[in-house]
Amino acid sequence: MFIQTEQTPNPATLKFLPGRTIVEQGQVEVLDADEAEQVSPLARRLFAVDGVRSVFITRDFVAVTKQAAADWYVLKPAVLGAMVEHFMSGEPAVVQAEAEASHAGHAPEDDETVTKIKELLDTRVRPAVANDGGDIVFHGFERGVVYLHMKGACAGCPSSVVTLKNGIENLLRYYVPDVVEVRAID
Numbered sequence: 001m002f003i004q005t006e007q008t009p010n011p012a013t014l015k016f017l018p019g020r021t022i023v024e025q026g027q028v029e030v031l032d033a034d035e036a037e038q039v040s041p042l043a044r045r046l047f048a049v050d051g052v053r054s055v056f057i058t059r060d061f062v063a064v065t066k067q068a069a070a071d072w073y074v075l076k077p078a079v080l081g082a083m084v085e086h087f088m089s090g091e092p093a094v095v096q097a098e099a100e101a102s103h104a105g106h107a108p109e110d111d112e113t114v115t116k117i118k119e120l121l122d123t124r125v126r127p128a129v130a131n132d133g134g135d136i137v138f139h140g141f142e143r144g145v146v147y148l149h150m151k152g153a154c155a156g157c158p159s160s161v162v163t164l165k166n167g168i169e170n171l172l173r174y175y176v177p178d179v180v181e182v183r184a185i186d
Contacts, residue, residue, distance in 0.1 A: 001084050005076065008133035010157035012053070013065040014072060015133035016083060022093045023059055027135060029151045030055045042093040045082040051075045056134070056152030057093055063133035063152040113178045114141050120175055121148075125168055129154060136168070144180030146172060160184070 004017040028043070030036045031054050036043035042062070043055040051070030056063040062083065066075050086093070118138055129136050134154030139147040148168070154160050161184075169182040 001087060003080055003083055005080075006133070008063065008153035008157070009159045009163075010065070010133070010153040012068070012156065013063050013133055013153035014076065014079075015153065016062045016064060016079070017060065018062075018083065018087060020087070021059060022057055022062065025059070026094075027056070027058045027151070028094045029155075030057070038095075040094045041089075041091040042083070042086045045086045046079060049075065049078045049082050052079070054155070058130070058135070058152075061130075061133065062093075065153070065156070113176060116176050117141060117146055117172060117179065120172060121168075124171060129163075139185055141179075144178060146179055146182045147185050148182060149186070150184050 002019065004019065006015040006017065008015050022042075028040055030040055030043040030047075033044070033047035036047045036055070040055070040057060042057060046052050046055050046062075046064060051067050052064060052075070053067045053070075054065040056065075064079055066072065121136065121138055125136055132153055134150065134152035134157070136154060137149045137151065139149050141147070146169075148164070150157075150160055150164075154163070157163075164182055164184055169179070172179040172182060
């Protein structure tokens, strides 16, 4: 099995592409080994590798973030080994009940502004962010402020503030005049 790797704008995160569907739908962000035990056999194996800080699993890639003291030169082969071992085991990557929707969806109660914001995020922002090993999820819109949650390589990325302010905020303000600001939430 060959697993490609790609660097992301976040130097602490690498994107692993196994060339196969990992989960049918949804995504899972796992932030510690205890959580991994409950939601993801793949993340459980990855957290067994010393130096892994978080795991973000999507349909076609896994973004692994290392601890600050870890070195990718040492960590990468161990992560690749854990991934190959997992895929050869035949176990699912994620307990499907735990995979969350990868987008906020367009609820019938959404007003026109929220619907437009979600549409722009889904069509313009999220595909670009996924290329960098992350995701951005809509959490709300209140008094001109759009609240977003950054996942995967985007969480903790040094350039995430620039992406959020210069990229996403400018895009949303241009197309949705009611948007005044964009803020990241944890």
